[in-house]
Amino acid sequence: MQPVSMPRWSDANADKVYRLQPFGGELSDFRAVSGYRLPFRVDGGNFFGTPEYFPFYRARVLEIALRE
Structure with a gap:
């Protein structure tokens, strides 16, 4: 597995701020x-790398076709 992370401007937190x-x-x-x-x-x-992390986005790619 390859972790990826970045800061995100969001109000998806307990304080709604x-x-x-x-x-x-x-x-x-x-x-x-x-x-x-x-x-x-x-x-x-949100909150990747913390105890509050919950993966709400899950994608399973079935097929990839690249234009050449």
Whole structure:
């Protein structure tokens, strides 16, 4: 798994106040597609790297086709 994170301006917190807070997740199930190594599984959410992290975004890629 490959973790990714960045600060995000959001009010998705207990105080409902806009502020920068951790956002991120994990990329996994990497596969080779036309010479590129791409993740076919992505999970992400607010407060990544903290006890409050909850991955609300989950994507499972079924197919990738690149235009050449």
